[in-house]
Amino acid sequence: MSLKTFAKGVHPAEFKSLSEDKPIEKMPLPSEVFIPLQQHIGAPCTPVVEKGQMVKTGQVIGKSGGFVSSTIHATITGKIKTIEKFPHPLGINVPMVNIMAEGEEELLPLENLPEKWENASREEILDIILRAGIVGLGGAAFPTQVKLNPPKGKSIDTFIVNGCECEPFLTADHRMMLEQSQELLTGIRIIMKVLNVKRTFIGIEANKMNAVDTLRQATKSFSEITVVPLKVKYPQGAEKMLIDAILNRHVPPGGLPLDVGVVVQNVGTTIAIAQAVTAGKPLIERVVTVTGDAINEPKNVLVRIGTSFQQLLDFCGGLTNNAAKIIMGGPMMGVAQSSLQVPVIKATSGIVCLSDKYTQAKPIYPCIQCGNCVSACPMNLLPTRLARYAEVGNLIMAENLGILNCIECGSCAFVCPAHIPLVQQIRLGKLQINELKRKSKSI
Ligand code: SF4
Ligand code: SF4
Known part of the structure; x- marks a missing residue:
């Protein structure tokens, strides 16, 4: 059977075997965190806490009044040491809340949850997603409650879960599909209610057939949800390519998926929605793939937002002696890092550590018009x-x-x-x- 895909694209080496069989490990709480007050596209947050104040995990520390906005929470229990600018993984300095762990760890869940999400209105669910600080965890960090609330006049008929994870090396979504299929299913049902759509497709590249099988089993009682294996090709996980492959709909130049009646959410985002709406859990942690030939123990790690790259890499056995390049995200679209003191942010899908074997600069020649x-x-x-x-x-x-x-x-x-x-x-x-x-x- 030929697998669905899009036109063009490339076939980089996958390198997923380093971590694809490693179950998600929960990292012990860090001794301190640096939480950026801007972790999403849109208006930055204003701090609502002060230096010296004690905070509990899940307490709101930053709010934004803009429409395209999200909420920022404390990710450990402790005392605020300072609120000032620190280096960010995108290479800029941004205001961050620096919390030192102190006292017993205590999670403040979200308040005013419905007894049963099935009985909640779409407005109530969107409000929970806003208060939980959920943004797109695939790397774009767009506030999720905005994406799930299309403007008037845009009619949505299809929801697509993006389980492609087409970047080489990264395996966090793959592990979540294997280990958290029930939460993923709940998240899909919540989103279908919010969007009022009657069908969902879960697109997964065919190099993750165990995830295809797991999700087919998990969704077998839900005829409106279809798992679609897709050809392994980069960038299959780009929203426009995913919609093209599954629905043969073409997002117009300059347009968005909602222009062709579709909303796409990544696996981790969909699970975060389930955790927020059913258990009141704000977005305080995420799964990060730490991998590459220059890290001693490649892993998929559940880590608190704000943990420094250094602490996370230490948890994975540290860098090898020949480490030459650290990338946040995958090697195709990720951002090279100049410091390990930057924090894990909501958009940190992976940290790829490469040795000099893969990072030697290549000479640049004039274009030969090869096409x-x-x-x-x-x-x-x-x-x-x-x-x-x-x-x-x-x-x-x-x-x-x-x-x-x-x-x-x-x-x-x-x-x-x-x-x-x-x-x-x-x-x-x-x-x-x-x-x-x-x-x-x-x-
Ligand atoms: S980076 Fe831009 S120009 Fe290059 S292949 Fe991708 S979409 Fe095309
Ligand atoms: S046409 Fe020029 S720029 Fe394009 S791939 Fe060939 S050499 Fe590179």
Whole structure:
């Protein structure tokens, strides 16, 4: 049977065997955490606590009044040492609440939960998701209550669970599908109620057939939920590619999944919704894959948000002597780190530790017009021309050729024999165009 997929894309080596068979381990509580007050796309949070104050796990420490906003909670019980700027994994300094563990660990659950979620209104459920601080855990960190509340005029008929985890090395979603299938099922049913949809697809790449089997078994009494194995290809887990593969619907350039009647949520996000709505658990921890050839004990770890990368890597046996590069996320779209003192954030799906074997700089040559990048681009763009226009500052041509539709998947750079840093150049062009647009709006 041929598996569903999308057009184009690439086939990087998987490297998942390092951690795919490792059950999720709960890391002991860290001695201190650094919790950024901005962990989602949208308005940053304002602290509602003070230096020196005692807080309990789950206590709200940051709130935002914007529509696209989320809530930030204390992730350990202890005393607030300071609230100031510290380094963030995205390479900037942002305000963080630094809590030192003190006293007995105590979790404050969310209040005002319905006795049975089945009897709650969609507004009540969306309010719980907002108060629980749930954002997209696949890496985008978009506030989930906003995504589940499409604007008037947008009709949603399908919910898709993204179980692709197409980035090499990462296995956290795979383990959650195997170990938390009942919570995932509950999360799906809650989301179907909120969206008022009659069907759900769970898309899983065919390199995780044990997860396909587990979820088919878990959902066998629910005819409205279908598990769909998909061809192993990168970036199968990008929302537009997932919708294309499963439904053969094409999100228009500049559009969103809701423009074709679809909402997509990642596995971890769906489970977090179940935990918040049924048990009142705010988003204080997440599963992170710590892997690569430069970590001594690759693992899938349930870790408190705000734990430093250093503490988490120590829990995994520490780095090997030849460690050369640490990446937050996967190697295709992740962000290289210059310090291990940065904290795990809600968007930290993995930490990939690579030795010098995989990180030697390759010489960059002029473009040989081979067309590999065009053949690989899942968004049907012309990466070589976009990168060139961005590099020379011809932003009008770059925008005319659709640079803003680039999803920064890295497929073009992956196949480029000249090792041209296509994505960096395109990303820079996008940043410059968006900055110009922002300035022209504010005039
Ligand atoms: S141009 Fe953008 S969307 Fe196309 S392959 Fe390159 S990074 Fe991916
Ligand atoms: S893959 Fe590299 S060398 Fe080939 S056309 Fe694209 S940019 Fe040029």
